[in-house]
Amino acid sequence: MIIEGKTGTWEIVVGLEVHAQVVSQSKLFSGASATYGGEPNAQVSLVDAAFPGMLPVINGYVVEQAIKTGLGIEATVNEVSVFDRKNYFYADLPQGYQISQYTRPIVSGGRLVIDLPGDRTKTIGVTRLHLEQDAGKSMHDQSPTKSYIDLNRSGVALMEIVSEPDIRSPEEAGAYLKKLRAILRYLGTCDGNMEEGSMRCDANVSVRKVGVTEFGTRNEIKNVNSIRHVMQAIEYEANRQVEALEAGETIRQETRLWDVARGVTRSMRSKEHAHDYRYFPDPDLLPLILDPKAIARIKAAMPELPDAKKARFVEAYKLSPYDAGVLVAEQEQADFFETVAKGRKDPKLAANWVIVELFGALNKKGVDVTNSPVSAKNLAGLLDLIENETISGRIAKDVFQFMVETGKDAASIVAEKGLVQVTDTGAIDAAIAKVMAENAAKVEEYRAGKTTLFGWFVGQVMKGTGGKANPAKVNEILKAKLSG
Amino acid sequence: MSLDPATVARIATLARIKIAPDEQVRIAGELNTILDWVEQLKTLDTSAVEPMTSTVEMVMPQRADQVTDGGYPNKILANATEPVRVSTTEEMGGFFTVPKVVE
Numbered sequence A: 001m002i003i004e005g006k007t008g009t010w011e012i013v014v015g016l017e018v019h020a021q022v023v024s025q026s027k028l029f030s031g032a033s034a035t036y037g038g039e040p041n042a043q044v045s046l047v048d049a050a051f052p053g054m055l056p057v058i059n060g061y062v063v064e065q066a067i068k069t070g071l072g073i074e075a076t077v078n079e080v081s082v083f084d085r086k087n088y089f090y091a092d093l094p095q096g097y098q099i100s101q102y103t104r105p106i107v108s109g110g111r112l113v114i115d116l117p118g119d120r121t122k123t124i125g126v127t128r129l130h131l132e133q134d135a136g137k138s139m140h141d142q143s144p145t146k147s148y149i150d151l152n153r154s155g156v157a158l159m160e161i162v163s164e165p166d167i168r169s170p171e172e173a174g175a176y177l178k179k180l181r182a183i184l185r186y187l188g189t190c191d192g193n194m195e196e197g198s199m200r201c202d203a204n205v206s207v208r209k210v211g212v213t214e215f216g217t218r219n220e221i222k223n224v225n226s227i228r229h230v231m232q233a234i235e236y237e238a239n240r241q242v243e244a245l246e247a248g249e250t251i252r253q254e255t256r257l258w259d260v261a262r263g264v265t266r267s268m269r270s271k272e273h274a275h276d277y278r279y280f281p282d283p284d285l286l287p288l289i290l291d292p293k294a295i296a297r298i299k300a301a302m303p304e305l306p307d308a309k310k311a312r313f314v315e316a317y318k319l320s321p322y323d324a325g326v327l328v329a330e331q332e333q334a335d336f337f338e339t340v341a342k343g344r345k346d347p348k349l350a351a352n353w354v355i356v357e358l359f360g361a362l363n364k365k366g367v368d369v370t371n372s373p374v375s376a377k378n379l380a381g382l383l384d385l386i387e388n389e390t391i392s393g394r395i396a397k398d399v400f401q402f403m404v405e406t407g408k409d410a411a412s413i414v415a416e417k418g419l420v421q422v423t424d425t426g427a428i429d430a431a432i433a434k435v436m437a438e439n440a441a442k443v444e445e446y447r448a449g450k451t452t453l454f455g456w457f458v459g460q461v462m463k464g465t466g467g468k469a470n471p472a473k474v475n476e477i478l479k480a481k482l483s484g
Numbered sequence B: 001m002s003l004d005p006a007t008v009a010r011i012a013t014l015a016r017i018k019i020a021p022d023e024q025v026r027i028a029g030e031l032n033t034i035l036d037w038v039e040q041l042k043t044l045d046t047s048a049v050e051p052m053t054s055t056v057e058m059v060m061p062q063r064a065d066q067v068t069d070g071g072y073p074n075k076i077l078a079n080a081t082e083p084v085r086v087s088t089t090e091e092m093g094g095f096f097t098v099p100k101v102v103e
Helices: A060-072 A170-187 A227-246 A292-300 A306-317 A321-328 A331-341 A347-365 A376-387 A393-406 A410-417 A425-438 A440-447 A451-464 A471-482 B005-014 B021-042
Strands: A002-004 A009-021 A084-087 A097-100 A107-116 A120-133 A137-139 A146-150 A157-163 A199-209 A219-224 A255-259 A264-267 B094-099
Touching: A002 A227, A009 A170, A009 A227, A060 A107, A060 A120, A060 A157, A060 A170, A060 A292, A097 A120, A107 A170, A120 A170, A170 A199, A170 A227, A170 A306, A199 A227, A219 A227, A227 A255, A227 A264, A306 A321, A306 A331, A306 A347, A321 A331, A321 A347, A331 A347, A331 A376, A347 A376, A347 A393, A376 A393, A376 A410, A393 A410, A425 A440, A425 A451, A425 A471, A440 A451, A440 A471, A451 A471, B005 B021
Parallel strands: A219 A255
Antiparallel strands: A002 A009, A009 A157, A009 A199, A084 A097, A107 A120, A120 A157, A137 A146, A146 B094, A199 A219, A255 A264
16 A cells, blocks of 8 residues: 655555464463453462472473474474573562573464455565463453453463564555464364454554665564454554654664554653564473474375465365355365365356355355254255256245244245246246236337346246246247247 | 662563552662662673573473373362352362453
């Protein structure tokens, strides 16, 4: 995105840091539960609360999850990585340091292909992915004088995934987060739930005059908890920086908070002196050495990821890249579509029904595809009835409505309501004869050249048969009869 | 490398240690002797030596991903100053409290 300023045109440069909570039963370095929402401080071990003498022991499954994610973003999984202490003081950090990875992360040098409007794509570099501990939760609204601290989240495993500053607009930032979220969910390494905080995003934003190759001074925006807010915060911050620079100010590198209520970013003063984290290797932990055979084994068991699935849908089912992209956004949607489309003559019909009718209905009900009242098997059954001409496409939409309401299968609704399509030419002939007899004047007009009336005749015949006549047959016979 | 009193003041702030201005000069001197010693060590060529991470040859042990710990908020909060209990039963847990930290 280009910002037109008073002194020229400006370009936005964005890098994103995503904190993704690793899907696991227990924490990164302790055996306490890592699930969301327990009673306060009930999912805390003596390790998480930093009692003296407690030692961290790494969760092997979390390491596997990080490897899987690294492979999913086509990155290098490092056979040797090291845990460091990142030192700072805060009430929800009982150790006084966060165990993280600084100089030698477990994963480095990946990439992500993002989908942009008009079937365009762009590759965004991923600098690194490292494992680290989450902090506890502070609550500031419970008392006028106190902050409350719950350590349940303390020590839960996070993957920090850092992008290169390759992002050039709020839209690209949104597309990056969507794609990363999809990959994490396909892999089952993070549930991607931004509202519950299991995926959080900080944005590094700077601006520079178009044509300039050096980066401007960046600001880090924290506390953004939805993709939409990330996009809004970037847009606001970039415009703020352009205005400041054009007014002759300099941008000071700082941490800013996104204020949802006011729609602005503001300086986070407490962090001004806190940027010296005095990292050093954690003496409680040995280097993390990975067995190349274990990495190969994880690689062999990788599921099909969104980009590959999209390409296959376009190839195998002849879908448009756009439709394929919509379907693969969530693995469950893609699976639903495949169940409906498998072995079908016209998979494009299946895609249309899933995207337009089903997603429309689900949206209205506010449920996702896993709670669909219409099962994939039942939708396939409905499409079978269309394809073998038992019902018309128009009737099918009515049948579908009943299916959404009742959860019944298509065949029994069609039988119950007597909606079987009339393909019997005798019945259609009779309906046409009736319409023509009752509208002799219109027939004359048609024959005198007013052929636009044809659609009206089709409508009347369909109405006369309760919508059950096969439209193709009606068209064919009507055309012949009207021409005399 | 040489530390001045201002740098000492900054390190003290980061470490949450109160050091009076008249002590800063003395502590700068003490820290400088440590740094000088490190400078001396740095003259050694270690380019061919792997960093030593342990005195014993061993691989870092790993745990299975099972919940084996936690569930004792009463123990966690035993030494807390002014904890707030959410219920009278101890298993229900409660919060640590600290003077209000507001952004």
